[in-house]
Amino acid sequence: xxxxxxxxxxxxxxxHFGGASCNNCDIEILDCLTPRYDVERFGMKLVGSIRHADxxxxxxxxxxxxxxxxxxxxxxxxxxxxxxxIGTCGCTGGIFAxxxxxxxxxxxxxxxxxxxxxxxxxxxxxxxxxVKLLNK
Amino acid sequence: xxxxxxxxxxxxxxxxFASIAGGFLSWFDxxxxxxxxxxxxxxxxQPFYDFLKLLLVKETILPAKGSPVVFMLMPILAxxxxxxxxxxxxLPALNITSGFNGDILVIFYLLNIPALAFILGxxxxxxxxxxxxxxxxxxxxxxxxxxxxxxxxxxxxxAGMRINLQEIIMAQADTSFIGSISGILLFIAAIFCxxxxxxxxxxxxxxxxxEINHGSFIEYSGSAYALVILTKYILLFTLPVFIGTxxxxxxxxxxxxxxxxxxxxxxxxxxxxxxxxxxxxxxxHQAMRFFFVWMNLLVIxxxxxxxxxx
Ligand code: SF4
Numbered sequence: 001x002x003x004x005x006x007x008x009x010x011x012x013x014x015x016h017f018g019g020a021s022c023n024n025c026d027i028e029i030l031d032c033l034t035p036r037y038d039v040e041r042f043g044m045k046l047v048g049s050i051r052h053a054d055x056x057x058x059x060x061x062x063x064x065x066x067x068x069x070x071x072x073x074x075x076x077x078x079x080x081x082x083x084x085x086i087g088t089c090g091c092t093g094g095i096f097a098x099x100x101x102x103x104x105x106x107x108x109x110x111x112x113x114x115x116x117x118x119x120x121x122x123x124x125x126x127x128x129x130x131v132k133l134l135n136k
Numbered sequence: 137x138x139x140x141x142x143x144x145x146x147x148x149x150x151x152x153f154a155s156i157a158g159g160f161l162s163w164f165d166x167x168x169x170x171x172x173x174x175x176x177x178x179x180x181x182q183p184f185y186d187f188l189k190l191l192l193v194k195e196t197i198l199p200a201k202g203s204p205v206v207f208m209l210m211p212i213l214a215x216x217x218x219x220x221x222x223x224x225x226x227l228p229a230l231n232i233t234s235g236f237n238g239d240i241l242v243i244f245y246l247l248n249i250p251a252l253a254f255i256l257g258x259x260x261x262x263x264x265x266x267x268x269x270x271x272x273x274x275x276x277x278x279x280x281x282x283x284x285x286x287x288x289x290x291x292x293x294x295a296g297m298r299i300n301l302q303e304i305i306m307a308q309a310d311t312s313f314i315g316s317i318s319g320i321l322l323f324i325a326a327i328f329c330x331x332x333x334x335x336x337x338x339x340x341x342x343x344x345x346x347e348i349n350h351g352s353f354i355e356y357s358g359s360a361y362a363l364v365i366l367t368k369y370i371l372l373f374t375l376p377v378f379i380g381t382x383x384x385x386x387x388x389x390x391x392x393x394x395x396x397x398x399x400x401x402x403x404x405x406x407x408x409x410x411x412x413x414x415x416x417x418x419x420x421h422q423a424m425r426f427f428f429v430w431m432n433l434l435v436i437x438x439x440x441x442x443x444x445x446x
Contacts, residue, residue, distance in 0.1 A: 008193045010185040038175040040166070043182050048349035051197060051357035054189070078195040078357040 008054065008080070009134050011043040015053030017073055019104070020096075021060025024120040025087040029057060031123040039127065050077050055130075058112075059086040061096040062104030074110045082133060083112045086126065088119045149226035151219050151370075158369030159183040164402070165372070165409050172413045183369060187362050196358030202262030210257030211356070211363035217249025218367045222374040228301040229381045230389055238299045243378065244288060247333070250367050251277055258352035269351020272420050273342035279427035280332040280339075286435040287326050290318070291382045294442050305386035312385030317446045321438035323383050325431045327407055330375045332423070334368070336408060338415040339423055347417075376404040 018026050032039045033046060047053055050073050062070060074081070085106040088094035093105045106112050113136075116129035144150055162183040170177025198204040224243050228235040251273060258270035292299055295307040313319040332339040343351040356364055380387060380400045387397035418426065 003188070004192050007185045007188040010179075011182065011189045035174045038170070038177075040170060040178050041176045043178050043185055048345045049354045051355055052350070052353075052361060054194070076197075078197050080193065080195075 012054045012082075012130075012134075013047045013052055014044055014055045014057055015047055015050050015073075015077075016057045017059075017070060019058065019060035019062040019066040019070070019089070021087070021089065025059035025089070028120045028123055028126065029059065029086065032126055037123045037127060039130075042130075044130075053077055053081065055082045055084060057084050057086055058106050059090050061089040061093055061099070061102060062106060062109060063099075063101040064103045067103040067109055070106070070109055082114070083110055084114045084116060084129065084133065085112045086116045086129075087121060088117050091115045091117045094119060144223055144227065144232075145219065149230060149232075150223045151215075154219065154222045154226075154370045154373050155187075155366055158366075158371070158373035159187070161372045161376075161401075161405055162369050164405060168406065168409045169413055172410070183365075187366060187369075190357075190362035190365065191359050194358040194361075196360055197355075199261045199263070199355055202355075203260040206260035207257055207355070208360055210253040210260065211360050211367065214250040214253035214257075214367045215363050215370070217246050217253065218370040218374060221246035221249075222370055222377075225301070225374060225378050225381060228305065229377060229387045231302075235300055235302050239301050240288060240292070240299050240304070243301070244285065247371075247375070247378075248277070248281070250371060251333070254352050254364070257356070258354075261355035263355050265348045266352055266354050268348050269342045269344075269354070273352055275420050275424060276332055276339060276342060279424040280329050280431075283325055283427050283431045283435060284329045284333075286432060286439070287322055287329065288382075290322055290435060290439045290442060293439060294318070301381060305381060308385040313383045314385075316442070318438040318441040319383055321434050321441070323379070325434050325438070326379050326383065327404070327411070328427075328431055330379060330404075331408060331411060332427070333375055334371060334408070336412040338411075338418045340417060341420050341423060344417060372405070373401075376401050376408070379404060 016026070016029055031037060050056075056074065056077060058070065074083070083106070085091050089096060090104070090106050093102055096102050097105075103109070114129050114133040116126055118125050121129070146152060160180070160183075163178065163180055166182065167177040199207055221243050224235065224239055224246065227233045228239070255270045255273050258266040258273075291304060291313065294313050295304045298304060298307065314323050335343055343353060348354070353361065353364055377387065384400050387400070389397065
């Protein structure tokens with residue numbers, strides 16, 4: 001593993017994109033930052049601007065309006081960027097898949113590097129998903 | 137002569153040394169923050185991973201609307217300003233050279249360069265949130281700079297009207313300035329100025345992360361942002377050393393004094409971190425009032441006290 005990949009894997013900065021989410025996944029993502037799970041141990045931290053991000057966390061079902069935003073955010077991000085679809089909504093669409101305004105799932109819009117299913121996934125599952133992504 | 141100047145600037149006590157020391161202080165900051173919040177915190181080398189990742193791996197995006205040249209030049213200018221200030225502070229503080237007459241004023245202006253450069257860079261990025269951040273930063277500078285200047289004036293007065301850092305250190309040979317009432321007042325005001333200069337809570341108004349998404353730095357990515365965080369590391373090292381030199385009797389690196397000097401810097405940084413972790417963010421007008429009224433008052437009281445020799 002070269003120094004570049006090593007540094008990249010050691011310092012992932014997360015940017016959180018919430019689509020038409022029921023807010024449960026968002027809260028589980030924030031749970032990962034709380035003292036109990038503390039992903040800062042692995043050098044991850046939440047950033048407020050997409051220009052600083054290395055990982056784009058997408059959760060919630062993506063409807064037609066979100067789709068434009070998601071594409072815009074993705075194109076604004078400095079490459080390399082990893083995309084993680086969180087929750088059943090992000091992975092497949094779940095119960096919203098047949099909805100009228102549904103435009104997702106996420107991997108139809110932008111390339112996705114990891115899927116973390118669950119409604120909502122537990123923080124342990126999210127961390128496990130990111131660890132799998134790092135070992136890929 | 138030229139050769140040693142280059143060494144001073146690039147290696148010790150300049151760029152390389154200051155970045156490594158600042159990187160460790162930045163880790164110290166994150167670790168203590170984590171401990172205050174009952175977390176574990178990042179590994180020791182985390183600031184260096186962050187820096188290298190931004191420098192080597194990430195793409196640098198230039199603003200489409202705005203001025204790419206100014207946008208890219210400003211982090212470099214900020215880095216140069218911070219490094220120069222660091223060199224001018226550390227050379228007398230470590231007793232390598234004696235500095236020159238009036239260097240304390242040069243340092244004062246050099247310490248301003250990073251903030252001004254960030255403002256210009258933010259305005260060149262063409263992002264509305266960045267310009268909000270820049271205007272807040274400008275207001276913040278206007279408010280804390282007067283206090284900082286008054287603190288310098290008080291220190292110069294206490295040192296018997298000498299404007300050379302080396303002589304100020306020498307004036308504190310028996311008792312450092314913090315040993316008097318006016319010294320303590322000055323120290324309190326200086327800590328708050330540092331807090332504002334470093335952009336720490338409660339004065340992180342210009343880059344309020346949850347409100348205007350890093351404000352001035354919102355458009356920076358890749359290697360440009362790497363330079364920004366490097367500048368911040370260097371400032372995190374330089375400013376506590378400066379205050380340590382002005383009020384706590386300077387540093388010395390002979391024998392057991394090394395431990396003592398390190399503890400001084402760590403204690404100042406620890407104080408900054410604890411203030412940062414126990415306070416909410418102020419609004420800009422609150423911050424201005426805080427400096428204009430209360431801090432200036434405090435420093436003026438300190439100057440008056442020191443006229444009476446306390
Ligand atoms: S996956 Fe479930 S919990 Fe997550 S946003 Fe969708 S409905 Fe809500």
